[in-house]
Amino acid sequence: MxxxxxxxxxxxxxxxxxxxxxxxxxxxxxxxxxxxxxxxxxxxxxxxxxxxxxxxxxxxxxxxxxxxxxxxxxxxxxxxxxxxxxxxxxxxxxxxxxxxxxxxxxxxxxxxxxxxxxxxxxxxxxxxxxxxxxxxxxxxxxxxxxxxxxxxxxxxxxxxxxxxxxxxxxxxxxxxxxxxxxxxxxxxxxxxxxxxxxxxQPQEEKCSFKEADNKTVYRRRRKRTQDVSVTDSSQNTQEHHENTEEEIDCDLLFLL
Structure with a gap:
C-alpha cells in the first residue's frame, strides 16, 4: 500500500x-x-x-x-x-x-x-x-x-x-x-x-535486551565454570590428602 x-x-x-x-x-x-x-x-x-x-x-x-x-x-x-x-x-x-x-x-x-x-x-x-x-x-x-x-x-x-x-x-x-x-x-x-x-518495541531495544540476556547467560556460565573448578580443586586436595595418609601408613608398616 x-x-x-x-x-x-x-x-x-x-x-x-x-x-x-x-x-x-x-x-x-x-x-x-x-x-x-x-x-x-x-x-x-x-x-x-x-x-x-x-x-x-x-x-x-x-x-x-x-x-x-x-x-x-x-x-x-x-x-x-x-x-x-x-x-x-x-x-x-x-x-x-x-x-x-x-x-x-x-x-x-x-x-x-x-x-x-x-x-x-x-x-x-x-x-x-x-x-x-x-x-x-x-x-x-x-x-x-x-x-x-x-x-x-x-x-x-x-x-x-x-x-x-x-x-x-x-x-x-x-x-x-x-x-x-x-x-x-x-x-x-x-x-x-x-x-x-x-x-x-523498537529494534534497538530488542537488541539491548538480547545483549543483556546474553551477558546474564555468560555470567551464569562463568559462575558455573568457577564452581566446577572450585569443586575439582577441592576434590584434588582431598585426594592428595588421602594419598599422603596412605603413604604415611605404608611407611609406618614398613618400619614396624
Missing part, C-alpha cells in the same frame, strides 16, 4: 467524530488504542472493551439489526449482582415489548494495517493472547483490516413478546456467568497489551 494513502486514511479516521453510543474509547482499552495509533503502521477503526447488555428486539424478526433494537441496559464493567438484578435488568424486562435478550460481548478491535505482514504480526499477537477468532480482511481498495475477536460470548433470550421466560434466580446465575466472562476478557486484554508492546 502507498504510504501517502495510508497516512491520509489514518488522519481522516483519527480526526473524525466518534459516532458510537458511548462517544469515546472504553477506559479499559484506552492504553491499547493509544499505543496502536502511535505506531506508523497501524491505526484503530473501531473498538469495544467488552460489555454486558440487555436489549429488546422486534418479535419474530429473523434479522436483528442494531437500529431495530432498544437497549434496556448496558455496562462495560462487571455487574454488581444485587443492584443489577433488582433494578436495571428487572426493570428493563418490565419495559420489554418484544424479545429481550441478555448478552455478553467480549473485546473487539479493528485495526487498519499498512502492509499485509504488519497485519500478520498483529494477528499472531492476538491469537497468542487468547483471541482465537481474529482474522484479516483485504478490501477492494487495498485496505487491510485486522480484527481482534474472541469466542467466549454469551447470548440468552429472556422474554418473548414481552412475556418473561425466566426466574429471578436464573437472572442471578446469568449475571454471575457474565461477570466471570468479563474477568477472563480483561485478563486477555492485558495479555494482548503486553504481547503487543513486546512485538512492536
Amino acid at each position: 502507498d504510504g501517502d494513502s495510508f497516512q491520509q486514511w489514518k488522519n481522516q479516521c483519527l480526526n473524525k467524530c466518534d459516532f458510537s453510543k458511548k462517544g469515546s474509547v472504553d477506559e479499559d482499552i484506552s492504553h491499547v488504542v493509544s499505543f496502536i495509533n502511535s505506531q506508523d503502521r497501524y491505526f484503530t477503526t473501531s473498538s469495544c472493551s467488552g460489555r454486558i447488555i440487555l436489549f429488546d428486539a422486534v418479535s419474530d424478526c429473523p434479522d436483528v439489526q442494531k437500529q431495530n433494537c432498544s437497549w434496556l441496559f448496558v455496562t462495560h464493567q462487571k455487574c454488581q449482582m444485587e443492584d443489577v438484578v433488582r433494578n436495571h435488568i428487572v426493570r428493563g424486562l418490565e419495559k420489554s415489548v418484544g424479545d429481550a435478550t441478555f448478552k455478553f460481548e467480549p473485546f473487539v478491535l479493528h485495526v487498519q494495517c499498512k502492509q499485509l505482514e504488519d497485519a500478520q504480526l498483529l494477528h499472531t499477537v492476538a491469537i497468542n493472547s487468547g483471541f482465537r477468532n481474529s482474522g484479516i480482511t483485504v478490501g477492494k481498495k487495498g485496505k487491510i483490516i485486522m480484527a481482534v475477536r474472541s469466542t467466549h460470548c454469551l447470548e440468552v433470550p429472556l422474554s418473548h413478546r414481552s412475556h418473561v421466560l425466566v426466574t429471578h434466580q436464573y437472572l442471578d446465575f446469568l449475571v454471575g456467568v457474565a461477570n466471570q466472562k468479563m474477568e477472563e476478557n480483561l485478563k486477555r486484554i492485558q495479555r494482548f497489551s503486553e504481547c503487543l508492546q513486546a512485538a512492536l
